[in-house]
Amino acid sequence: MSEYTSLNDLGEFGLIDVIQQSVKLQNTSTKTGIGDDAAVIEPGQKQIVVSTDMLVEGIHFDLTFCPLKHLGYKAVAVNISDIAAMNAIPTQITVSLAIGARYTLEAIQELYAGIRAACASYKVDLVGGDTTSSNAGLIISITAIGEVAAGEAVLRSTAKVNDLVCVTGDLGAAYLGLQVLNREKQAFMANPDMQPELEKKEYLVERQLKPEARMDVIYELKELGVKPTAMIDISDGLASELMHICTQSGVGATIFQDKLPADEQVLDTAEEFKIDPVTCILNGGEDYELLFTVPLSDYDKIRNHPDITIIGKMVDKQEGVRIVMPSGNAYPLQAQGWRHF
């Protein structure tokens, strides 16, 4: 007899019971959570923001090297990142799962352990969802809801000429983390006795497996009295996201290559993999840092912030979106983004 519990034996209602019992609500705006036809939320005078993301096994994650608990955490964090990018405070999530036949109750509980850890970390309530079976692997669809005072939401379309272009944290690490994990997977498949070589790759692997939404920066900007003029989270790569802001705001941008923040492990590992580190930083994706613009007048408020780097400025639309190399030469920025089709 297996020591694991088959979801087939448990049934959908049984699984929902298990999930519901492990959930604790912490937001006063959550009036009714799991267990009815819909959750009831009372935002008061606030506006709400709603974002949704779908993660598909084999496309967005590989369970060979991504533990289910980390996957649950990441699935929530990437949605919270979208809420952060609106300058909003996350309050609720719903989680829908399509579950392949090989998953046991214990596996799904691991996934939910990660989801709950993220809920605790970001102070959001799990208020609903759906669970069903899948003919293929695991599919996770999360919808995140947040609150923002009317007029405080920050869109992509409101950057102005002369605004400073800022990014949080550093870039390129999640992409290189994925390259490292894929290399170790190949080595393991060739020789299962191999131990993974992750020395001096810890930061990259962590950034790939356990990204964090930059809610900390959202709270800090509020404390500093800085409201970004435009903001987006970096899921597809800096270049692609900067293009979105420029296109939607009707402006151009100039950024400086020598200002782009990167961890030393990114530079070392890019060299090891013979990839241009600038490509990793510009187009790597999955960093879940924030890209935002602020008026020039806010320069003094942010210039010494340890987690914010000013990388350039917004310019006239006619100047296009360009990157200036250390040589002084400027090139049009290429947005590669991720093509999941």
Add this chain to the structure above:
Amino acid sequence: MSEYTSLNDLGEFGLIDVIQQSVKLQNTSTKTGIGDDAAVIEPGQKQIVVSTDMLVEGIHFDLTFCPLKHLGYKAVAVNISDIAAMNAIPTQITVSLAIGARYTLEAIQELYAGIRAACASYKVDLVGGDTTSSNAGLIISITAIGEVAAGEAVLRSTAKVNDLVCVTGDLGAAYLGLQVLNREKQAFMANPDMQPELEKKEYLVERQLKPEARMDVIYELKELGVKPTAMIDISDGLASELMHICTQSGVGATIFQDKLPADEQVLDTAEEFKIDPVTCILNGGEDYELLFTVPLSDYDKIRNHPDITIIGKMVDKQEGVRIVMPSGNAYPLQAQGWRHF
């Protein structure tokens, strides 16, 4: 050259553009729709309700007999049905798709044509979503948002002893529609020259392929001044849903077999398929009618409503959940529900 457009050529951003351009917003509470990190919604003093459902190809739908346009409509309707079951007015939806490699842009546009038709019919705004590829078939995850005045949401857990048990419309047709479609599929696979035999099955097939959320009844109950004490939509079958209300409200129920509403095509086709029609009515599922309870004092307001049938009453918990047959014998109700695992 194919006359169809590959999603691979179009890319995710291209697909989002196509979708976004076809969307028109109609609710004043929708401040920002598709095109930013999250949608912005302003519910004012209202509470919001949030529900989510996932539909998986091969589990919930079979494209052999379900046209993509109908599928899009149904995917929205089943979510709106959850909003209706909260006594709320639907306002926004998000739609996330994982799309298998065989789907073309034209196929996804058909799906969205159905989604837009449902948005128009239920007056909801498509405000966001996510699109990605899938290694298997099509997966549709929809989150629906609705508004309700504080105190007006109707839960499952608030039915009282002596309340009347009511259902809208008629039951069992969607289940038999599925049996008919499956039979015709088998016949077609055995002999592709066969024409489907759907005479006197039109209603059943329509109920399976194009269910409607009963928002009409929600509006009518408001006009009649009737607020249900508890409500749920019938997605898994009357028996299962009645059990949910009884369990969550801590009461029992007695319903009468000869009161259960069914269309003549249900009775005829159940006989033809040698299935007990009462089983179809009680456990068929996918009817998306509303099951609700009202105080006895509302009897006169609803007894002549053409779309509402009183099928029994709520009783003490000790009496259990029972069905009384025309013979006068009472039996404990069996909830079979759908097991998608």
